[in-house]
Amino acid sequence: MDLSVHLPNLLGAAATSLLICSLSLLMAASLSFGAGVALFAGPAWLRAIAFAYVEIFRGTSLLVQLFWLYFALPLLGISLPPFLTGVLALGLNTGAYGAEVVRGALRSVSQQQHEAARALNFTRNQTLWRIVLPQSLVEMLPSFSSLAVQNLKDTSLVSMITIADLTFKAQEIRNLTQDTVAVYGTALLIYFAMAMSIVALMRILETRVARSTGRLS
Amino acid sequence: MILGHELVMSSSAAFAWSILPILLIGLRTTLLAMFAGFVIAVVVGMVFALMRRSQWKIVTWPVGFVVEFLRNTPLLMQLFFLYFVLPEFGVTLPAFWTGTTVLGLQYAAYMSEVYRAGLDALPKGQWEAATALNLSKTRTYRTVVLPQMIPRVLPALGNYLISMMKDTPVLSTITVVEMLNLANRIGDRTFEYLVPLSLVGAIFFVLTCVCSALLRGLERFVPQKGIALR
Numbered sequence: 001m002d003l004s005v006h007l008p009n010l011l012g013a014a015a016t017s018l019l020i021c022s023l024s025l026l027m028a029a030s031l032s033f034g035a036g037v038a039l040f041a042g043p044a045w046l047r048a049i050a051f052a053y054v055e056i057f058r059g060t061s062l063l064v065q066l067f068w069l070y071f072a073l074p075l076l077g078i079s080l081p082p083f084l085t086g087v088l089a090l091g092l093n094t095g096a097y098g099a100e101v102v103r104g105a106l107r108s109v110s111q112q113q114h115e116a117a118r119a120l121n122f123t124r125n126q127t128l129w130r131i132v133l134p135q136s137l138v139e140m141l142p143s144f145s146s147l148a149v150q151n152l153k154d155t156s157l158v159s160m161i162t163i164a165d166l167t168f169k170a171q172e173i174r175n176l177t178q179d180t181v182a183v184y185g186t187a188l189l190i191y192f193a194m195a196m197s198i199v200a201l202m203r204i205l206e207t208r209v210a211r212s213t214g215r216l217s
Numbered sequence: 218m219i220l221g222h223e224l225v226m227s228s229s230a231a232f233a234w235s236i237l238p239i240l241l242i243g244l245r246t247t248l249l250a251m252f253a254g255f256v257i258a259v260v261v262g263m264v265f266a267l268m269r270r271s272q273w274k275i276v277t278w279p280v281g282f283v284v285e286f287l288r289n290t291p292l293l294m295q296l297f298f299l300y301f302v303l304p305e306f307g308v309t310l311p312a313f314w315t316g317t318t319v320l321g322l323q324y325a326a327y328m329s330e331v332y333r334a335g336l337d338a339l340p341k342g343q344w345e346a347a348t349a350l351n352l353s354k355t356r357t358y359r360t361v362v363l364p365q366m367i368p369r370v371l372p373a374l375g376n377y378l379i380s381m382m383k384d385t386p387v388l389s390t391i392t393v394v395e396m397l398n399l400a401n402r403i404g405d406r407t408f409e410y411l412v413p414l415s416l417v418g419a420i421f422f423v424l425t426c427v428c429s430a431l432l433r434g435l436e437r438f439v440p441q442k443g444i445a446l447r
Contacts, residue, residue, distance in 0.1 A: 059422040063386040071410035156291035180301040188290045195289035
């Protein structure tokens with residue numbers, strides 16, 4: 001493989017992968033907090049919806065969900081562009097896993113914190129948003145970090161629905177040059193570097209949050 | 218006709234009923250890939266974990282890199298890599314075994330971390346007692362360490378088994394004929410994707426529920442203090 005010719009192509013495609021990853025992570029983060037808080041403290045009907053969402057998306061395979069949104073949804077009259085389909089599938093899937101993380105972290109905050117808040121005459125909402133959630137944030141971040149890496153790895157599946165991400169481009173260049181080891185090896189290394197950057201970024205975030213909640217000085 | 222089964226298109230229900238036997242053929246491949254991959258992952262993961270505990274840096278460093286690399290790169294990319302690279306070195310495996318190997322290796326990397334945590338969680342006194350009793354290294358692992366480690370790692374391994382099942386559809390990309398592959402084939406033939414894909418999703422959902430129920434039962438069945446291996 002002539003690196004000088006193909007590397008820029010691969011890096012450009014990696015940018016697409018990163019874009020899909022960040023957009024779906026944004027969506028996943030809001031879904032995680034929405035569904036996670038709903039599961040923890042929502043009214044019964046909302047809890048039921050959140051429960052169904054989490055179980056359905058955790059219970060089936062991501063590739064099946066992706067294909068379902070891409071092939072089956074148009075038959076119900078809803079046609080989305082591939083890019084949006086990819087972001088939607090990834091966001092919904094990661095969001096379901098994230099919701100479990102949020103719920104678990106919220107539950108891990110000790111009962112005494114709830115009692116203390118009650119004693120200080122905090123309302124239920126104030127207790128949730130000002131006492132419980134900030135403390136549970138520290139617990140969530142390590143799991144969010146691995147979910148973010150998982151999300152990045154899962155973006156490679158969107159190449160199956162014709163999005164020109166890193167995997168798609170690597171396939172294209174391999175077919176052109178027939179140099180499997182170099183092309184796929186480079187693509188794997190780019191993925192590895194991106195994953196490592198996510199891990200590093202999340203670690204910085206972890207220390208900052210730990211410091212701001214008084215866990216670290 | 219797909220795999221000897223006639224497709225009935227008179228109504229959605231009849232269609233679903235007629236493609237169910239086809240999908241069940243794919244289900245067999247899905248389950249086989251899951252179990253074969255799990256066996257590879259459990260064994261290779263242990264090898265990774267033990268090698269990472271070696272006293273020589275020349276062993277721990279490369280193994281550490283391999284584990285990190287396997288954990289942090291996409292399954293699909295690893296799959297393509299091995300699927301196209303192996304034949305270049307004269308190794309021709311059926312797609313099923315290439316897929317299962319890759320699946321197994323990625324999860325071996327995950328599991329090695331589980332084993333590592335399990336090994337680290339063992340009280341130091343156990344190792345010291347084994348040394349005091351003059352047990353050989355193999356005997357220590359076989360009779361002292363592993364029996365106590367198994368109940369600790371079992372829940373995590375079970376979760377990975379379920380994850381592996383949900384990753385098997387990715388094998389369809391290298392022509393392994395499992396459920397999703399067959400559903401797509403039915404869709405390509407009939408232009409009717411809604412029923413086959415929904416059915417595959419439903420089958421996965423049922424499988425996940427059944428597997429997690431079975432695993433919870435197994436966890437209760439396994440004694441928490443450890444299993445005597447003889």
